[in-house]
Structure formats: structure tokens, C-alpha cells
Amino acid sequence: xxxxxxxxxxxxxxxxxxxxxxxxxxxxxxxxxxxxxxxxxxxxxxxxxxxxxxxxxxxxxxxxxxxxxxxxxxxxxxxxxxxxxxxxxxxxxxxxxxxxxxxxxxxxxxxxxxxxxxxxxxxxxxxxxxxxxxxxxxxxxxxxxxxxx
Numbered sequence: 001x002x003x004x005x006x007x008x009x010x011x012x013x014x015x016x017x018x019x020x021x022x023x024x025x026x027x028x029x030x031x032x033x034x035x036x037x038x039x040x041x042x043x044x045x046x047x048x049x050x051x052x053x054x055x056x057x058x059x060x061x062x063x064x065x066x067x068x069x070x071x072x073x074x075x076x077x078x079x080x081x082x083x084x085x086x087x088x089x090x091x092x093x094x095x096x097x098x099x100x101x102x103x104x105x106x107x108x109x110x111x112x113x114x115x116x117x118x119x120x121x122x123x124x125x126x127x128x129x130x131x132x133x134x135x136x137x138x139x140x141x142x143x144x145x146x147x148x149x
Contacts, residue, residue, distance in 0.1 A: 004114040016101060026043035
């Protein structure tokens with residue numbers, strides 16, 4: 001049995017001001033438009049984020065740190081698709097103002113056990129975030145967050 005942990009980092013540059021990116025993360029109505037239907041967020045420290053990636057992988061997380069509009073650190077809670085562990089799995093989102101109106105979004109994910117039972121969960125979660133953050137970029141740069149329902 002392995003005692004190591006897996007981590008990954010992902011960066012995307014989005015051509016809109018940081019306030020719009022932050023709102024897309026902290027408004028449940030917008031969050032579910034660029035992630036999946038039913039996604040929700042309670043945007044405050046000790047709040048919650050819930051996203052079902054697909055039937056096998058779900059993210060249910062406690063918001064540990066919330067610094068408007070710069071950082072959201074999540075501590076993942078156990079879910080049905082997750083093997084048992086004592087590990088503390090972290091998703092840390094950093095939002096930085098880039099040149100002009102560009103926002104740099106960095107995701108630092110850490111703490112997923114490297115044991116074989118975790119490989120599928122890790123790969124699905126990593127792929128989901130890569131796709132979701134790409135959708136976020138398109139969603140915001142096309143101004144879809146500005147449309148009225």
C-alpha cells in the first residue's frame with residue numbers, strides 16, 4: 001500500500017475582470033451554468049460547495065478560506081464515490097488580476113491518496129476541473145454570465 005499523495009495544478013487565463021470570475025464561483029445560479037446542473041455554493045467561510053461531476057465522482061466541500069475576490073480553499077468531505085481515507089483533500093482556487101482585464105485562475109489540488117483505490121477518483125476529478133475551467137473561460141469571455149434569464 002502506498003503512503004504518498006497525488007496533487008495537480010491547473011491554470012487558466014480568462015479575459016474578464018476578476019469580479020466576474022469570482023461571481024461565477026460564488027453565485028449558485030452561475031456556478032451550475034458552467035459546471036453541472038444542481039451545483040451549489042454557500043459563499044462564506046464555513047460555507048459549502050456541492051458539485052456532482054458524474055455518477056461516480058462528487059465534490060462536497062467545506063469552504064475553509066474565502067478571501068473576496070482572491071481565494072477560495074475547499075476541504076473535501078466524504079462522498080459516495082470516494083474510497084475511505086483519513087487524508088485531508090484540498091482544492092485551493094486563487095484568483096489574480098493579470099494585465100488589462102485578464103484574470104488568472106489557479107487551482108491547486110492536493111492530498112488525494114496515491115493508493116490504487118484512488119486512481120479513478122483522482123483522474124475523474126482532475127479531468128472534470130480541466131473541462132469545467134475551460135467551460136468557465138468560454139462562458140465568461142462570451143458574456144454568457146451577463147445574459148438575463
